Amino acid sequence: xxxxxxxxxxxxxxxxxxxxxxxxxxxxxxxxxxxxxxxxxxxxxxxxxxxxxxxxxxxxxxxxxxxxxxxxxxxxxxxxxxxxxxxxxxxxxxxxxxxxxxxxxxxxxxxxxxxxxxxxxxxxxxxxxxxxxxxxxxxxxxxxxxxxxxxxxxxxxxxxxxxxxxxxxxxxxxxxxxxxxxxxxxxxxxxxxxxxxxxxxxxxxxxxxxxxxxxxxxxxxxxxxxxxxxxxxxxxxxxxxxxxxxxxxxxxxxxxxxxxxxxxxxxxxxxxxxxxxxxxxxxxxxxxxxxxxxxxxxxxxxxxxxxxxxxxxxxxxxxxxxxxxxxxxxxxxxxxxxxxxxxxxxxxxxxxxxxxxxxxxxxxxxxxxxxxx
Amino acid sequence: xxxxxxxxxxxxxxxxxxxxxxxxxxxxxxxxxxxxxxxxxxxxxxxxxxxxxxxxxxxxxxxxxxxxxxxxxxxxxxxxxxxxxxxxxxxxxxxxxxxxxxxxxxxxxxxxxxxxxxxxxxxxxxxxxxxxxxxxxxxxxxxxxxxxxxxxxxxxxxxxxxxxxxxxxxxxxxxxxxxxxxxxxxxxxxxxxxxxxxxxxxxxxxxxxxxxxxxxxxxxxxxxxxxxxxxxxxxxxxxxxxxxxxxxxxxxxxxxxxxxxxxxxxxxxxxxxxxxxxxxxxxxxxxxxxxxxxxxxxxxxxxxxxxxxxxxxxxxxxxxxxxxxxxxxxxxxxxxxxxxxxxxxxxxxxxxxxxxxxxxxxxxxxxxxxxxx
Numbered sequence: 001x002x003x004x005x006x007x008x009x010x011x012x013x014x015x016x017x018x019x020x021x022x023x024x025x026x027x028x029x030x031x032x033x034x035x036x037x038x039x040x041x042x043x044x045x046x047x048x049x050x051x052x053x054x055x056x057x058x059x060x061x062x063x064x065x066x067x068x069x070x071x072x073x074x075x076x077x078x079x080x081x082x083x084x085x086x087x088x089x090x091x092x093x094x095x096x097x098x099x100x101x102x103x104x105x106x107x108x109x110x111x112x113x114x115x116x117x118x119x120x121x122x123x124x125x126x127x128x129x130x131x132x133x134x135x136x137x138x139x140x141x142x143x144x145x146x147x148x149x150x151x152x153x154x155x156x157x158x159x160x161x162x163x164x165x166x167x168x169x170x171x172x173x174x175x176x177x178x179x180x181x182x183x184x185x186x187x188x189x190x191x192x193x194x195x196x197x198x199x200x201x202x203x204x205x206x207x208x209x210x211x212x213x214x215x216x217x218x219x220x221x222x223x224x225x226x227x228x229x230x231x232x233x234x235x236x237x238x239x240x241x242x243x244x245x246x247x248x249x250x251x252x253x254x255x256x257x258x259x260x261x262x263x264x265x266x267x268x269x270x271x272x273x274x275x276x277x278x279x280x281x282x283x284x285x286x287x288x289x290x291x292x293x294x295x296x297x298x299x300x301x302x303x304x305x306x307x308x309x310x311x312x313x314x315x316x317x318x319x320x321x322x323x324x325x326x327x328x329x330x331x332x333x334x335x336x337x338x339x340x341x342x343x344x345x346x347x348x349x350x351x352x353x354x355x356x357x358x359x360x361x362x363x364x365x366x367x368x369x370x371x372x373x
Numbered sequence: 374x375x376x377x378x379x380x381x382x383x384x385x386x387x388x389x390x391x392x393x394x395x396x397x398x399x400x401x402x403x404x405x406x407x408x409x410x411x412x413x414x415x416x417x418x419x420x421x422x423x424x425x426x427x428x429x430x431x432x433x434x435x436x437x438x439x440x441x442x443x444x445x446x447x448x449x450x451x452x453x454x455x456x457x458x459x460x461x462x463x464x465x466x467x468x469x470x471x472x473x474x475x476x477x478x479x480x481x482x483x484x485x486x487x488x489x490x491x492x493x494x495x496x497x498x499x500x501x502x503x504x505x506x507x508x509x510x511x512x513x514x515x516x517x518x519x520x521x522x523x524x525x526x527x528x529x530x531x532x533x534x535x536x537x538x539x540x541x542x543x544x545x546x547x548x549x550x551x552x553x554x555x556x557x558x559x560x561x562x563x564x565x566x567x568x569x570x571x572x573x574x575x576x577x578x579x580x581x582x583x584x585x586x587x588x589x590x591x592x593x594x595x596x597x598x599x600x601x602x603x604x605x606x607x608x609x610x611x612x613x614x615x616x617x618x619x620x621x622x623x624x625x626x627x628x629x630x631x632x633x634x635x636x637x638x639x640x641x642x643x644x645x646x647x648x649x650x651x652x653x654x655x656x657x658x659x660x661x662x663x664x665x666x667x668x669x670x671x672x673x674x675x676x677x678x679x680x681x682x683x684x685x686x687x688x689x690x691x692x693x694x695x696x697x698x699x700x701x702x703x704x705x706x707x708x709x710x711x712x713x714x715x716x717x718x719x720x721x722x723x724x725x726x727x728x729x730x731x732x733x734x735x736x737x738x739x740x741x742x743x744x745x746x
Contacts, residue, residue, distance in 0.1 A: 035700075061700070077454055088521040093697045116489070118695045119516065119527045120607075143492065148461040154492045155528060234493075322491045324466045327408075327434070 002219050006138060007230040008158060015138055015162040015222050017215060022056040022165060031124055031161035034095035035061040038087055040110035041101040042070040045128050048171055053101050053126060064090045068106065072259040075105045075145045077153065083113040097122040097160070103129035103176070104136035104263065108154070111142030115157035125159045128168040130180025130214075131264050134187075134221035137162045139229040139242075145258055149320045150250045156234055164222070166215055178300040179264025181206060184217050185295060186271060187224045190241045193338035195220050200291075203298045240323065241340035244332040245270030251317035255309055261302075268301035277346070277354050278333045288337060304362040311355035315348065375592055379511060380603040381531060388511055388535040388595050390588060395429040395538060404497055404534035407468035408434040411460055413483035414474040415443040418501050421544055426474050426499060437463045441479065445632040448478045448518045450526065456486040470495040470533070476502035476549070477509035477636065481527070484515030488530035498532045501541040503553025503587075504637050507560075507594035510535050512602040512615075518631055522693045523623045529607055537595075539588055551673040552637025554579060555618075557590050558668060559644060560597045563614045566711035568593050573664075576671045613696065614713040617705040618643030624690035628682055634675075641674035650719070650727050651706045661710060677735040684728035688721065 001018030021027055037060050041050050046067045057063065066086050068079050087096070100110035100123060107125050114123035127137035143154025169177065181203075188196025199206075205213035225242065232239040248270030253261055275292055278284040293303055305314075323330040328344040335341050374391030394400055410433050414423050419440045430436065439459050441452050460469070473483035473496060480498050487496035500510035516527025542550065554576075561569025572579075578586035598615065605612040621643030626634055648665055651657040666676055678687075696703040701717040708714050 077450065081450055084519065084526055085521075088519055088525060088693065091693055091697075093700075094695050112489075116485075116526050116528055118525060119514065119529055141492065146457065146461055148458075152461060152491060153457055153489050155489055156492055320461065320464055322467050324464075327466075 002215070004219070004222055004226055006158070006226045008233055011140075011158045013159055013161050015164065015226065017164045017166070017219050017222065019166050019211065021163050022052040026056045026058060028053065028056040028099070028124065028126075028163060029058050032057070032097045032099075033122060033160075034093070034097060036092050036096040037062070037099060038064040038066060038083075038090075038092060038096060039099045039101055040066045040068070040083060040106055040113070042068045042103075042106050044070040045102040045106070049101055049126075049128060049168065053099060057099075062090060062092065062096075064092065068109070072105055072145070072253070072263065073257070075109055075258065077144055077146075079109050080113055080144050083109065084117060087113070087117055092117070092121075094118045094121060097124060099124045099126060101126045101128060102132070103127065104132040107132050107137050108141075108143050108151070111140070111157055111159065112144060112154050115142055115155035120157065122160050123157070125162040127162065127164060129172055129176050130169060130218070131176070131183055132180075133164045133218050134180060135183040135225065137164070138222055138225050140233065148254075149317075149322075150253055150258070152322070164218060166211055166218065169209060169214055174300065175262065177207070177209070179262040181299040182264035182268040182271070182296070182301055184221050185292075185299070186242075186244050186267065187221045189271065189275075189292070189334060189337060190244050190332070190340035191224055191228075191338055192220070193336075195224075196337055200295055203295065207299070237342075240330065240342045241332055243323065244334075244340055245272075245274050247318055247321045247323060247329070247331055248273045248314070250321060251314050252306060252309065254317050255313055256306055261306070265302050268296050268299075269303065269305055272296065272303060273305075273354060273358060274331065274333055276358075277331070277350065278335070280350065280354060281333070283333065283335050284337075304365055305355070305358045307362065310359050311352045314355050315351060318351075375588070377592070377595055377599055379531070379599045381606055384513075384531045386532055386534050388537065388599065390537045390539070390592050390595065392539050392584065394536050395425040399429045399431060401426065401429040401472070401497065401499075401536060402431050405430070405470045405472075406495060407466070407470060409465050409469035410435070410472060411437040411439060411456075411463075411465060411469060412472045412474055413439045413441070413456060413479055413486070415441045415476075415479050417443040418475040418479070422474055422499075422501060422541065426472060430472075435463060435465065435469075437465065441482070445478055445518070445626070445636065446630070448482055448631065450517055450519075452482050453486055453517050456482065457490055460486070460490055465490070465494075467491045467494060470497060472497045472499060473510075474499045474501060475505070476500065477505040480505050480510050481514075481516050481524070484513070484530055484532065485517055485527050488515055488528035493530065495533050496530070498535040500535065500537060502545055502549050503542060503591070504549070504556055505553075506537045506591050507553060508556040508598065510537070511595055511598050513606065521627075522690075522695075523626055523631070525695070537591060539584060539591070542582060542587055547673065548635065550580070550582070552635040554672040555637035555641040555644070555669070555674055557594050558665075558672070559615075559617050559640065560594045562644065562648075562665070562707060562710060563617050563705070563713035564597055564601075564711055565593070568597075569710055573668055576668065580672070610715075613703065613715045614705050616696065617707075617713055618645075618647050620691055620694045620696060620702070620704055621646045621687070623694060624687050625679060625682065627690050628686055629679055634679070638675050641669050642676065642678055645669065645676060646678075646727060646731060647704065647706055649731075650704070650723065651708070653723065653727060654706070656706065656708050657710075677738055678728070678731045680735065683732050684725045687728050688724060691724075
């Protein structure tokens with residue numbers, strides 16, 4: 001087992017990465033202060049892992065299990081309300097702990113429920129998808145979606161601990177594994193050229209679910225993220241680089257209906273667009289977009305924008321992005337592999353060129369690699 | 374104009390108290406960082422004050438006005454959602470500012486909307502009721518109610534500034550003025566015997582809306598609250614004393630249906646119950662309950678529990694209070710006037726005695742002083 005630390009003063013917490021974290025001596029129980037626990041999961045993950053988590057909790061005065069339907073389309077205020085209803089019905093007090101067992105959706109909703117139940121209670125993340133393990137479970141961003149934009153309603157609320165059991169990846173669907181790899185690739189692109197190089201070589205092992213390779217990818221990703229979050233918890237500046245590809249990606253997710261494209265799939269296409277824009281600006285060698293295309297393709301990720309999604313729709317949806325400040329869109333671009341920067345001077349004309357070319361590319365490409373085909 | 378400061382490091386902010394704060398040089402505009410503003414008010418207050426606030430804002434790129442129906446029964450997740458919908462429809466960005474113009478309900482909902490819109494945006498409090506001016510607008514507690522409990526869903530989110538214009542008290546209904554005085558009296562009881570003494574003398578002037586007396590009461594109340602909040606922002610300990618009478622009061626509000634009893638009215642009865650319990654324990658001279666009864670009566674506040682609200686219902690509702698920790702109810706009692714303490718060893722038998730006596734008292738008392746009669 002490896003242990004990382006997210007250093008945030010009195011809100012610091014450990015991230016444990018290993019196999020079978022819920023057997024034997026309970027790591028989980030150590031991070032629960034009170035006598036009350038609510039497990040939040042979804043109907044796919046609950047039958048696979050909740051029993052293990054329940055056993056690791058030991059005897060509790062009060063234990064509530066809340067199972068949400070699986071899918072990004074349920075990351076709503078309605079699901080949040082359902083959790084809060086259940087907590088109140090069972091008389092959970094302010095010193096209860098929520099334990100999120102599932103992917104990014106479960107972690108984000110449960111974390112936000114913990115942030116606002118009685119103005120804030122403890123929570124622990126037990127991420128069971130690669131995407132949640134390398135990204136959403138670390139850093140304290142919690143949220144639900146709104147029909148007009150992804151993650152628009154939420155809070156910064158750090159977990160008390162993150163427990164990443166690599167065993168959960170054995171049952172992860174192939175498509176979800178690929179979606180998680182998109183975020184892993186992102187860390188290489190924004191801040192670690194060595195890791196990016198390693199990923200090119202390790203991709204076959206990662207896809208074959210080689211435990212050592214997966215643990216290495218998770219550890220390096222979490223370590224890079226922990227460093228960024230420790231330096232800028234509330235995204236005043238640096239943390240924004242973690243959003244490489246996300247502004248384009250969120251527009252895709254919103255346009256396609258939450259849950260039709262996986263978040264990681266949309267981010268993959270978004271990262272390619274960000275790299276192409278960096279090339280358009282003369283910052284990056286065009287060969288880098290080809291290299292990224294190869295890697296994303298090897299991972300089984302899409303390369304093209306969704307059918308029918310033209311520049312106008314992209315621009316409309318991107319205007320609502322959280323990174324828009326006083327009407328100026330802020331985008332993460334690359335000055336080099338491993339060197340991200342945030343710019344706010346991208347013109348509508350630049351974006352239209354980029355997105356019109358992307359649409360054209362899509363319309364002339366063969367039909368594979370499309371989540372919606 | 375007087376200025377107080379709530380000292381919370383980088384979250385510190387000023388509280389301005391004076392008359393006509395929105396005329397001339399704009400105090401308000403100084404505390405708004407971006408170019409976008411959303412004013413949140415209710416349909417009673419908006420026609421009276423929103424025009425003034427709008428003028429004080431000066432030119433803005435984007436100005437949204439959101440008017441909620443007036444009343445505690447609208448302090449719900451549904452109202453929160455309405456605010457978030459409007460902000461998204463109008464494309465408010467992360468550097469927008471919400472300006473809450475109204476009483477405690479408006480301030481609490483707008484503050485919570487600001488806490489969770491895009492994971493947190495600025496907000497400014499412009500409280501227009503005495504209760505909001507002396508209590509809810511200062512300290513950063515925001516929330517909405519749940520059918521199973523008051524203020525159960527919320528966040529700690531400090532405003533950028535609080536602007537208390539005493540002119541608003543001229544149009545405040547008599548019953549709302551009295552409700553605000555309940556919280557003013559609370560400060561005397563918990564931490565300032567001199568202020569409590571002053572209130573006995575000043576009550577006729579306060580009720581006659583003497584500007585100097587009101588400004589004095591507001592300033593001393595805010596100053597006491599600012600001190601408590603600065604010492605304990607997130608209610609780890611000391612801040613709990615601000616809840617004198619509130620556990621009983623919340624039970625009354627929940628039982629009677631939100632909006633039927635005003636918050637301050639329920640707190641008045643709750644404070645009397647807390648004092649009687651303190652007398653039961655031998656900590657306080659019984660004459661103090663008579664003194665408080667006289668003061669509350671003079672202010673036009675109720676003295677008795679609602680009809681039909683017996684010990685069983687009280688105990689059931691109080692068990693859900695946010696101050697319950699691991700099954701133990703925490704109550705604020707007085708060791709002396711001006712000296713509050715939090716206890717967690719009150720037995721159900723003690724509470725039953727207290728509440729049965731209160732019910733008996735109510736059933737044998739004349740019908741006046743009852744908000745619900």
